[in-house]
Amino acid sequence: MIKNVSVIGAGTMGNGIAHVFAQTGHRVVLIDVSAAQLEKALRTIEKNLDRQLAKEAITAQEKAATLQNITTETRLEEGVAEAQLVVEAATEQETLKLEIFRMTDAAAPADCILATNTSSISITKIASVTSRPGQVIGMHFMNPVPVMKLVEVINGYATHTAVSDTIIALSKKLGKMPALANDYPGFVANRILMPMINEAIYSLYEGVARVEAIDTIMKLGMAHPMGPLQLADFIGLDVCLSILNVLHNGFGNPKYAPCPLLVNMVNSGKLGVKSGEGFYTYTPGTKELVVSEKFR
Template structure:
């Protein structure tokens, strides 16, 4: 399958990163979301990200930020996905919202298009169940920031075909990324471990065992982690963390996935981390 046009659904933090990475690797991208305001913000974020990235990563490319942006079509109309060879869906981690997107994609996209769900916890088999092409649905858990992360966690759903897996690997190779293939399970490998770690770190803060800074310092100083769990939570987004841990709690019915009350309170207060300007740390 020759992947030329890629549809990216959802222009949040992850969708912006995926669209930027695709444009920088020579793809034509259609980025869709529900409002022009969201798309205008996404366009500015991509422009800023490219400029910021140029300070840290040397490249022989002569492309300007505008050259890269010209490869991305921004639209609120899903009809613009009608020629997409491959779709990466990045809608919020709420099943009631996510499940409405796939029947719409089914009705618009070519029959041979592959749907990649960029989700941190929702089972891929569940997502495939609301499509007419379950064999062409695959999980792709990208890491943030997408253009800077070389590895992707790829998830095989119950019906995902070998052909779809190979197409997914080819697609990621075109983006300059490696992948690790795992079987479908809520949270997969990375977030089944990471969400518990972050949630427990928030419990430590709530119980006044240690400060935000000291919790993170222990993980960086003792284990060599580049970021502590609370810094990581701010980067991912506390709302996304809460959605993910709730998915794990719902699917496993295990009390170890019970969301920390402090995490819930912070999300209710709009303290979503870096993207909102304040979470466990303050950002300007």
Template sequence: MTDIKTIGVVGAGQMGRGIAQVAAMSGYEVFVFDISKEGLDFGLQFIDKQLGRGVEKGKWDQAFVDSTKSNLTGITDMAKLNTCDLIIEAATENKKIKFEIFKQLDEVAKPGAILASNTSSISITEIAAVTKRPEAVAGMHFMNPVPVMKLVETITGLETSEATISAVEAASEKMGKTVVRADDVAGFAVNRILMPMINEAFYTLYEGVADAKGIDNAMKLGCNQPMGPLELADFIGLDTCLAIMEVLHEGLGDTKYRACPLLKKYVTAGRFGRKVGKGVYEY
């Protein structure tokens, strides 16, 4: 399967709704699935608002918005993904949840359909192994916020075919993204570099080297980063950062990937970042 016309997105949260928006804007017919009707409605309403703001700012006209919206269909029945050529899973960064989703997708997806995961760190080989089509499973790691960030990191599992990864990369490029292909090693390329930096920022705060604002200003003004590492962690979600660090630590077995105790403490306290109004900073 290389001729992708219809895309399914599993999860209408922050990443899923962004992927769905970009895919629909690129002319794909898109089915957005969420187990929660409330979550699905919120995700579609969010896309609608984003498209409306684009019209207000002169990025695109109303005809384009209407066309994009006509490409989007929200569903709460996973079986309705059975017409999709490519299904992109964008659920929470949790192995058990992703494995269960892929078992279900393998049952409902049509023969030849490609199954992709937006995972930022979990092994594609492991995910593919729970299906009966491991050659048709790949990683498709979008960056947040999806409509803004230009990168898609594609990941090949041990059994991923060249036809599958080529089709995934072609779809990414049609969505206006630049592709970087990475091997299936814990953290891939982006988070192998990014998360240890964020984790080290937490150690710097934990050890009292500088306060949070000082650490972020040092990296923004000294290294020309658009966001400081602690601010970025709040934006990503501290729970997600911790989950990725634990995957790195488990997968690579090196103590340098040990999650900072302060990061663990914040997550234990429910301080997940912007999405709950409190992380390193309060919002």
């Protein structure tokens, strides 16, 4: 039974993953090279727990126990030394992830499972830099992690069936719904989602419709909770571009080619929510959705 979990990366996904493991009784070591980022992550987790407390989804005792289950570490080797499961949630950059897995493989116990929260990078390629490819697996949580139920579980070419079964059972214990996929570009979630987002951007680029119309049609016509352009802003336009490039390079099919408008926006630093502007503009303290001046 897995009790000790290390989470590498204290950003949006990492702190959410740490939150759900800690809340279900696991001892979590949250690892990041930045002590400031770790402090920010703990504040975010506490804020999200307070939100749950206000909704009476948890008790004050459960909040305290969750926070007590989390420790932080800036040194990867020390942070994974007692782990039974490591979940990597660093920035979606292949070279960075490969280096993290090399280091983690060298430092983690021999029977430890190594999971990655990658949304598109090959599990098989990540596993190839370790001495334990059978114990490497994808565990792709959705954002925001404490709220979203899905965990996309991705088997690499060499992933052992027992490891896959363990991660599926563990996901259920977290209160999540695991869905199993095999290791091909984009897996399932992003292989379907990203072409839709890209087509929405092409529709804007080609003058088919404006930002509000595209998102309204998809929300009201297809019952999507968020339009594809707003969703792209939420994910991060740089992340969308990176995943589309993985799909385009992986399949060699022009249907996955990123829209030139998306490329230009990323090159100009308009990345969506994280930069304050994408297809919409984002002002701290307000939830009003305002179309970027560029697209009015």
